Amino acid sequence: MSDGDYWYNTDTGEVEQGRRSDWSKVMGPYPSREAATHALEQARARTQAWDEEDAERR
Known part of the structure; x- marks a missing residue:
């Protein structure tokens, strides 16, 4: 980890x-502030994709 890494704090937003x-309390590291800003959106999208994959396998 370097000091240039960015983290999203789930408590404070x-x-x-x-x-x-x-x-x-953190998600990351992310390579940029912009990427960290969208951490929750990325996590929701991944979770939805995984849920859809699971549903297709059943």
Whole structure:
């Protein structure tokens, strides 16, 4: 991890440069502030895609 990494804090909804918060409260690392800003959207999209894949397998 470098200090240039960005993390999304799920408690505050803020992006942190360098992980400053407890690991249980952050998502990342992300390569840019922009990518970290969209962390929840990316996670929702991945979860939805996985749920759809699971439904197709049943």
